[in-house]
Amino acid sequence: MTRLIDQSKLSRRDYKRVLMHRIHGGPQLDAFTAASRLNAAWSFFQELRDLGRASAQDWLARHYDAIGHRATLDLEAAYS
Numbered sequence: 001m002t003r004l005i006d007q008s009k010l011s012r013r014d015y016k017r018v019l020m021h022r023i024h025g026g027p028q029l030d031a032f033t034a035a036s037r038l039n040a041a042w043s044f045f046q047e048l049r050d051l052g053r054a055s056a057q058d059w060l061a062r063h064y065d066a067i068g069h070r071a072t073l074d075l076e077a078a079y080s
Helices: 002-004 026-030 032-036 043-066 077-078
Strands: none
Touching: 002 077
């Protein structure tokens, strides 16, 4: 959609550019197996919370100035 808007093939009046961002948990989160979905231990939830907070703080330190100005996630590159 963004490409079509930029090429003026879609009306800027009817369509809006969306600035995409993603905060990823990185290798620490990737290390969890599918079996971890069954882990309902409070300590595990606390570990996930702490990983999420650390990931968010790291992301904000690197990308805060981009918020509202430019995307930090290239959907095509990330998911193709």
